[in-house]
Amino acid sequence: MPEHLRALVAILAIALATFWLAAKPMCAVIMATDDYRRRRNAWFGMTLAAFLTGNFWLYVFVSGALAAWYGARDRSPLALYCLLILVIPQDIAHELPGVGPVRYLFLVDHVRVLNLVLLLPLALRLRKTERRESSPQFRLPDLLVIGLILFMVFCEALNASLTGTIRTAFNLGIDIWLPYFVASRALRDSRDFREMAGALVLCCWLVGTLAAYEAMSRWLLYFSLRGELGLQPSFYAVRGVSAIRAQVSATQPIVLGYLLVVGLGMLHYVAPLLRPKSGAWLAGIGATAGLLGSLSRGPWVGAVAMLLANVSLGPARVRRVAMLLGVGGLALTLLLLSPYGQLFLDVLPFIGEIDSGSVDYRVQLFDVSIEVFRQNIWLGDVNFLGNPLLEQMRQGQGIIDMVNTFLQIALGYGVVGVTLFCGAFLAAFRAVWRVRRLRLDDAEVERLGRTLLVTLVGILVMIATVSGIGVVPTVYWLIIGASIGYSRAFAAEPLRAIRSPTVRTRAIGALGVGHDPSATRQ
Numbered sequence: 396m397p398e399h400l401r402a403l404v405a406i407l408a409i410a411l412a413t414f415w416l417a418a419k420p421m422c423a424v425i426m427a428t429d430d431y432r433r434r435r436n437a438w439f440g441m442t443l444a445a446f447l448t449g450n451f452w453l454y455v456f457v458s459g460a461l462a463a464w465y466g467a468r469d470r471s472p473l474a475l476y477c478l479l480i481l482v483i484p485q486d487i488a489h490e491l492p493g494v495g496p497v498r499y500l501f502l503v504d505h506v507r508v509l510n511l512v513l514l515l516p517l518a519l520r521l522r523k524t525e526r527r528e529s530s531p532q533f534r535l536p537d538l539l540v541i542g543l544i545l546f547m548v549f550c551e552a553l554n555a556s557l558t559g560t561i562r563t564a565f566n567l568g569i570d571i572w573l574p575y576f577v578a579s580r581a582l583r584d585s586r587d588f589r590e591m592a593g594a595l596v597l598c599c600w601l602v603g604t605l606a607a608y609e610a611m612s613r614w615l616l617y618f619s620l621r622g623e624l625g626l627q628p629s630f631y632a633v634r635g636v637s638a639i640r641a642q643v644s645a646t647q648p649i650v651l652g653y654l655l656v657v658g659l660g661m662l663h664y665v666a667p668l669l670r671p672k673s674g675a676w677l678a679g680i681g682a683t684a685g686l687l688g689s690l691s692r693g694p695w696v697g698a699v700a701m702l703l704a705n706v707s708l709g710p711a712r713v714r715r716v717a718m719l720l721g722v723g724g725l726a727l728t729l730l731l732l733s734p735y736g737q738l739f740l741d742v743l744p745f746i747g748e749i750d751s752g753s754v755d756y757r758v759q760l761f762d763v764s765i766e767v768f769r770q771n772i773w774l775g776d777v778n779f780l781g782n783p784l785l786e787q788m789r790q791g792q793g794i795i796d797m798v799n800t801f802l803q804i805a806l807g808y809g810v811v812g813v814t815l816f817c818g819a820f821l822a823a824f825r826a827v828w829r830v831r832r833l834r835l836d837d838a839e840v841e842r843l844g845r846t847l848l849v850t851l852v853g854i855l856v857m858i859a860t861v862s863g864i865g866v867v868p869t870v871y872w873l874i875i876g877a878s879i880g881y882s883r884a885f886a887a888e889p890l891r892a893i894r895s896p897t898v899r900t901r902a903i904g905a906l907g908v909g910h911d912p913s914a915t916r917q
Contacts, residue, residue, distance in 0.1 A: 397619075398618075398619040399446055399619040399620055399622075399623050400446070402446070402614075402616040402617070402618075402619060402620070403442075403443075403446040403447075405608070405614075405616060406442065406446075406605065406616055407439070407442070409601075409604055409605055409608060410438070410439070410442070410601060410605075413600060413601045413604050413681070414435050414438075414601075416674070416677055417597055417600060417674065417677075417678070418431060419670070419671070419674070420669040420670060420671060420673070420674025420675070420677075420678075421593055421597060421669070421674070423668075423669065423670035424589065424668045424669070424670060425589050425590065425593035425665065425668055425669070426471075426474065426589070426590050426593055426594075427470065430469055430470055430471070430474070430590075433465050433468060433469055433475070434465070434469070434474070434475050434478050434479075434594065434597075436465070437461055437462065437465040437475060437478075437479060438478060438479060438482060438601075440457075440458075440461045441457075441458045441461055441462075441479060441482045441483075442482055442483075444457040444458055444461070445458070445482065445483045445620060445624070446620060446623070449623055449624075450624070450625070451487065451489050451624040451625050452489070454483075454624060455503060455508055458482070458505070458508060459508050459511075459512045462475075462479065462508070462509055462512040462513050463512050463513075466512065466513045466516075466517075470590070471581070471587060471590040471591065471594075472513050472514075472516075472517050472581075473513075473514075473517065473577055473578065473581050473582070473587075473590075473591055474590040474591050474593070474594040475513065475594070476509055476513045476514060476594075477591055477594035477595045477598060477873070478594040478595075478597055478598050479509060480506060480509065480598065480866055480869065480870075481598060481602050481643070481644045481645055481654070481866065482505060482644065483505050483617065483620065483624075483644050484505075484617055484620070484621070484644050484645065484646045484865075485504045485505055485506050485646050485865045485866060486504070486621075486626075486646045486865070487504065487505065487620065487621055487624050487626055488502050488503060488504035489502070489503055489625065490502055490503070491503050496558075497558055500562070501562055501565055501566055502566075506570075506866060506869055507569055507570070510569050510570070510573050510574070511569065514573040514574065514577045515569075515573060517577050517581060518573055518576050518577050518580075521576070521577065521580040521581060522576075522580075524580075525580065534879070535822055536579070536819060536822040536823060536826065536875070536879045537576075537579070537879075539815055539818045539819045539822055540571065540572065540575050540819050540872075540875075541572070542815050543571070543812065543815040543816055543819065544564075544567045544568065544571055544572060546808060546811055546812055546815060547563070547567055547807075547808060547812065548560060548563055548564045548567065550774060550775065550777050550807070550808055550812070551563040551564075551777055553774075553777075554776075554777050554778055555777075570868065570869065570872075571868070571872055574869055574872040574873045574876060575872045575873075575875060575876040575879075576876065577876065578591075578872075578873045578874075578875075578876025578877045578879075578880055579875075579876040579877070579879040579880045579883070580880065580883075581880070582876075582877055582880035582881070582884060583880070583883075583884050584884055585839060585840065585843075587880075587884075588664075588843055588877070588880075588881070588884075589665070589668060591877065592661040592664050592665050592843075592846070593665050593668075595657065595658050595661045596658055596661050596662050596665050596678055596682075597678075598654075598658065599654060599655050599657070599658025599659070599661075599662075599678075599681075599682045599685070600658070600677070600678040600681045600682060601681075602643050602644065602645065602651065602654070602655070602685060603655050603658070603681040603682035603683070603684055603685025603686065604681040604684070604685065605641075605643045605685070606641035606642070606643050606651055606655075606684070606685030606686075606688045606689060607641070607681070607684035607685050607687075607688050609639065609641040609642070609643060609688060610639060610640075610641040610687075610688030610689075610690075611688075613639040614639075615639065615641075615642060615643075616643060617642075617643055617644050640688075640689055640690045640691070641685060641688035641689050641690075642689065643685075645865060645866065646864060646865035646866075647864065647865060648689040648690060648691050649689070649691040649693055649694065649860070649861045650861065650864060650865035650866060650867055651685065651689045651691070652686050652689040652691035652693070652694030652695070652857075653691075653693075653694050653697070653854075653857050653858075653861060653867055653870070654866060654870060655682045655683075655685050655686040655689070655694065656686065656694045656697050656698045656701065656853050656857060657850055657853070657854065657870055657874065658682050659679065659682050659683070659686070659698065659701070660701055660846055660849055660850035660853055661846065661850070662675065662678055662679055662682065663705060663842070663845075663846050663849070664842055664843050664846035665678075666678075666679075667839075667842070668839075686698065692753075692860075693856075693857050693859075693860025693861055694857055694860075696856060696857075696860070697853040697854070697856040697857035697860075698853065700852055700853055700856040701849045701850065701852060701853035701856075702849075704848065704849040704852040704853075705845065705849040708845050708848060708849065709845060756788070756790075756796075756798070757798055757799070757860070759788065760788055760796075760797070760798065760799065760802070761799070761802065763784055763785060763787065763788055764785075764799075764802045764805075764806055766784055767779055767782050767784050767785060767806055768802075768805055768806055768809075770782070771806075771809055772809055772810055773809045773810050773811060774808070774809045774811060774812075775805065775806055775807045775808040775809030775811075775812055776806065776807065777807050777808070779806040779807055780795055780797075796862070797862045798860060798861060798862055799858075799859055799860065799861075799862065800858035800859070800861065800862055800863050800867070800868075801813065801816075801817075801858065801859055803862050803863060804816045819875055820851060820854075820855060820875065822879075823847075823851060823874075823875040823878035823879060824848065824851050824878070826878055826879055826881070826882035827844050827847045827848055827851075827878045827881050827882060828844075828848065829882070829886075830844060830881060830882045830885050830886045831844030831845065831848070833886070834885055840885050843881065844881060844885075847874065847877060847878045847881055850874055851874060851875075851878065854870075854871050854874060858871065
């Protein structure tokens, strides 16, 4: 049997078990049973199409048709999108041929197909609804994202042809604006947030379990799929003597780790809603096992940062810190006593001896990049990879690996670009922070706000160790959009209710501002 068919059998077996285990917990409160089944069937249909069609364009047609069919019947197409985002690796891509002097229109990959088929129609409906309801057109976070896109197009226009500039504008609109806009407008109440977060948790539960199997079996399940869909298979990612770094359909191990950390962040919000509680434990174990199997140190650091932020923002800090130390210490002890204990120590940054050159490369890259940044400090240079100073960073594969999203933005678009980019994160953080403080009396809304805050912290830490490859930018634009959606969805009710003296007193108290006790008696 060909390798890709053997891999398909293993993937289907693991997926069937995972979806079966997840059905009852997910359908209790998170999502309707019919929607769960449709999303599950869409995942299986696309996976079968990827492994059985043997042709990329046939797969695009089948997967696009499936996404359109199920999306039209799904209550939350955004939740369906979140589950399907890692059906196949995003680096399996081909150029859509152009006409005449235009060699190609744009690069087609799995995520862009989902963006065009699921998110674009939803964005048009949401925009129409905004106009009908006379909602505020654009707020500061929207203007920052739009400004970033326009500035990136402007920088591209200074260095590329007209067709290249138009292609860049189209790509940025599809890749950045659509996920952000849909997430910021489609999430209108707790049910919408439950479905989106639940779909991300389910996705990470599934790919985490597949990743754990890859690490234990030392067999990359999606490796042979690239050849079947017309691409040269990439090399196996290894760390150490024989440790295969799991990556499943996430393009690279570090991208897998990044997504799983985001999924674990969403699990904090979803876990109390899962019935029975064993569902939360199984989802957490699956995602954590995949995270360990990726052997990606940047996401590990991001997970720790997210945990610390969660403890510092949550109630009963002392008890939570003690519990974290106890559970973390026990888990670490069991890991060190297992056959993988020494490997875990060896791959730790600054401590282990395996692949220590990766850390050295990042340090050197930062130093060299600062010198390049100073040459074009305000507008940057979109062709910065051609700078002679960066030639010393070219690796054995013939590439300069920009393993830092902030550096990638700063070198390409200067101070203006990196300010707009960081401003979008800060605006999202501020929006959630302000509304969460007004909703401390609502346990679920407060927990959702805390989840978004700590997930943003984890993302900011992780993207300092990975460039904008794979689904990395898609996921952080979704989370930024969800943060703005949170502020839009839950700010209005307290502001209306604040006219009541009792509610006004409680809201002011949540803000930490003193008030006159006699106000409640007037």
